[in-house]
Amino acid sequence: MDKMPAWADVLLVPLVSLILAAVLSALVILGIGENPLEALNYMIQGALGSTYGWGYTLYYATNFIFTGLAVAVAFHASMFNIGGEGQATLGGLGVALVCLALPWPHWTLALPAAIIGGALFGAAWAAIPAYLQAKRGSHIVITTIMFNYIAFALIIYLLNNGLKPVGQMESSTAKFPEGAHLPTLHDMLAVIGIPFSKAPPVNISLFLALAACYGVWLLLWRTPLGFEIRAFGKSEPAGKYAGISPTKIIMIVMLISGGLAGLMAINTVMGEAERLVNNSVQNAGFIGIAVALMGRSHPLGIILAGLLFGFLVQGGAELAFWTSIPTELIVVIQALVILFTGALDNMVRMPIEAVFTRRRLAQAGRAENTPRTPGNSPPPTTAAE
Amino acid sequence: MTFMTKLLGGAAALAISASAVAADPAIIFDLGGKFDKSFNEAAFNGATRWAEETGGEFREVELQNEAQREQALRRFAEAGSNPIVMAGFAFAGALSEVAPDYPDTSFVIIDMVVDAPNVRSVVFNEHEGSFLVGMMAAEASESDTVGFIGGMDIPLIRRFACGYAQGVKAANPDATVIANMTGTTPAAWNDPVKGSELTKAQISQGADVVYAAAGGTGVGVLQTAADEGILSIGVDSNQNYLHPGKVLTSMMKRVDNAVFTAFSDGPGLETGFQVQGLANEGVGYAMDDNNAPLVSEEMVAKVEAAKASIISGELSVHDYMSDETCPALDF
Incomplete structure (x- = not known):
């Protein structure tokens, strides 16, 4: 059944994709007359060379874990949710409304409320495309991507009409009250005496993201609902035959997916900006698709892929600060990585699979040519086993 | 082996350039781009004029999106750039967060007022x-x-x-x-x-x-x-x-002069509220x-x-x- 061993599937394919993307990026950098090795060095130093760099890398990784999980959960039911961007945008609105609604006395009270707010708004934004898919057969890809634009426009409208304090020029909400500020990794590590840079915005949401990973794993592989989701995703007719309601699965899966995307706002809106600004998602919703693809829709893979993309985004930002590589080309480089690891997955996977298949066939051929002796045959199994 | 040498060479170069960066001024352009033939470009021209006249160097970055403002500010402040000039009113929110964390760095914001002891706010009439x-x-x-x-x-x-x-x-x-x-x-x-x-x-x-x-x-x-x-x-x-x-x-609107003056005044520049009007040829x-x-x-x-x-x-x-x-x- 398996065309290649698990290690090749999980490690070799992403690695080859990454190397291809890196080679092409190096050519781009060479093409504009910069040194690719120096650029790589800036990226590694800037993203992993200090607790400051790590802080930002982990901050971005947190976003990508949430959005990656959102896409992955939907993938398991064969739903391609590319509305993470819009769902996270609306999640931000939910978080902001919760944080501004009360003069929160302490973050331990504000956080659970904001989690509910963010997840609820994100899920609500996914619910409409989900309903249209389940009941009307409108393709989820089209509806979710259209809902992204509606979300952007809605946020711009709300920020300029109502949410923006009078007299303020920047289109953002007021700052959240002191009691709604989340502890950063700096604050948390200081308790146990580990020094960590104060500047980066990485905060308690990182652990929330890891908890969400565990939760998704539990849901998908340890509950009857998860089994139904996966069975439905593998084959809809078989699922129906087994008594699984497509409407129920599509709705539940999209609500969970939207809720996870909405939770991302805990990190960006509540953790970093401490107010709702325009464009707070910063493409994390789209990058989440690449993260889910690269992580093979498994929570563990998503954590690793999230870290990789966190590194790329932070490293890319560092490139913009310290080299004369124009920001547009940095976007090109990030896009190349997404293209190779996400969209062109099969381009790498198929040749590698072919190599493994040929090797296995060759081995099988050799095995057939050697005469079998009774001692080599496996011991007969008994019913008692 | 050669790869390692190059990498180490690169690291050494980085270390040198990082130390050279210290106390160089920095400028952050707002969305709209450095070469907008208008506001940001005026700021860029002021910075370039300073570099040409003094032979100094400055750091610059163009923002990719509005959520990056705080990171850009912190990055330059961490690297020791001083003073740091922001072209645009939209930095006010981010700056009021960042300025207290770097009391020894001087910040200059154009088109908006941020009340902090290490911030100069330049506004034009x-x-x-x-x-x-x-x-x-x-x-x-x-x-x-x-x-x-x-x-x-x-x-x-x-x-x-x-x-x-x-x-x-x-x-x-x-x-x-x-x-x-x-x-x-x-x-x-x-x-x-x-x-x-x-x-x-x-x-x-x-x-x-x-x-x-x-x-x-x-x-x-x-x-x-x-x-x-x-x-x-x-x-x-x-x-x-x-x-x-x-x-x-x-x-x-002489944004260029505001940037030039800020760069010339250097670290520890006089902070507070500056109005550029017709009288002082700011507009x-x-x-x-x-x-x-x-x-x-x-x-x-x-x-x-x-x-x-x-x-x-x-x-x-x-x-x-x-x-x-x-x-x-x-x-």
């Missing part, structure tokens, strides 16, 4: 400069209808529009002012196509002079005005050269060979007279931002 170009627009207009095209719809840009409309009405009380804004997001600073559309719409309403206060969007406004054979007014930088003989004048109107045929001596005399009475306090131009109302224009 755009309404005064706009008043003067408004007078010129009214004088030059034959249809008695003039246009205003703003970038992002914020109080700051309304202040331009309001000053302009007051100037128009002062020169010709019967004139009509049509005002449009490009949008409500920072994308409005860099949308020349929309700028062009708005210009055409205003022309169809009879405008024969348009004033663009819209950053990079203004490039489209000036282009369309020149193509359609009407006059335009540039903003921030001297944009008269973009279409010689077609640009009536430019409302100069004004641009005259050069490109627009000389368009502006009569009589026009200059009138404008100079108004300038003198604004400086002396005889004539006061209403500031939209003081109470968010405008006596000469409805938004």
